[in-house]
Amino acid sequence: MDKSKANAYSNEYLHIYFKLNAQYEAYAKSLGFSYSTLSALRIILEHNGRCTQKTICEYAFLPKQTVNAIVTGLLRHGIIRMSELDSDRRQKVIRFTDKGLEFAFEAIQKIKNAESKAMESLDESQRTAMLTAAKLYVSRLHDYLLE
Template sequence: MDSEVKAQNIALNQFCKRMNEQYHAYAVHCGLSDPALWVLYSLWEADTILTQNDICSLWMYPKQTINFTISGLVKKGLVQLEQRPGARSGKAVRLTAAGEAFCHKAITSLLMAEERSLLQLADFDRRTLVALSEKQCIFFERELQGLLQCPEE
């Protein structure tokens, strides 16, 4: 493997881990677990009704993790589950009034920090960052799919 590519790969993984640590520190500051932060983030930003399955798909968490997290948020009074009209399964996850107040403070502050950090990049650089991140993610998914389909030797 090319030594430059190897160094770039390590740097990208370290940057990713560093970003994750920033979100973790913020979640802890807010008295939340990492999955709880992303559940609330999703609900606060959603333009539509979300189910637990939707949240699992958005953030790549296992169903068990999201179910456990939402149960905890229900106990804290931040979210509630509602039966969707005409649906047999997949209850809607909604913010309560207390959840909306919490998100207004905590999630809006996080979103503003994210957006301010992106605004420090030039418009072209932001677009390029998003496009290249998506491409690299797609390529990596393809590579891993190949590894997962082949038996180990």
Template sequence: MNREEMKSQVRRYYNIWREMLVSYEEWAKEYGISYNCLLVLYSLWEDRENCTQKEICRQWVLPKQTVNTILKDLQKKGMIDFKVMEKDHRNKSIHLTKEGEGLTEEIIPALQELEASVMEELGEVRSSSLIENTALFAEYFRKGKEKRK
């Protein structure tokens, strides 16, 4: 494959990536929330005991200000509350309230079920290949970036 064909492959990959993001944005919109709010709720659903703003930012590579704004809005709507962490009094863990659990229970398990059914439809070989190849792309990109320094 020559350089132009490789560049074309990269453009195709990014177009598919954007299509995936649009699919998740549309999913979120169906529930009246933003894509970034969906990611925050996903984290809160997955880690109900020790979820922190810092962890959400790290997990989804979201700016602190974006996550903070979403959390303040969720708190104002009575969906979450904050608790000072026992081990580190400087940090607060975020917890879904009953209302927050109700909303999140409507959104996240259905999304996870759809994701699982997509992987099932892909089959074991293709889903493993998807994960492995995406991980390799990320690894090679990081290595290439480091070489440029």
């Protein structure tokens, strides 16, 4: 494949990636949050009782200051509470309040349901091809960035 055609495909893939993120951003805004805050809610939910600010930084690729601002906002809204880790008192584990758990579960479950329905709408060969190609693309991109 020539370089200009490869660039066109790369641009198209990037455009698709941005459109996907825009859908998550629009959903987050409909809830009154940013995409980063919605991502943090999902990470906290999926790390049930084992989530720290560091966990959110690592999974969402967000800087500490951003995560701190997100956590401060969630605390202010009564969505989460924090307590010291027994193993390291400098770190605090993030847990949902009852109100926060109900809200986060509903918000994240809607995303998961939509993701499942979208995946179910593809036939098996489409799902397999999409996932196989995406994994290979990510792996090769990683390798080429290290050159």
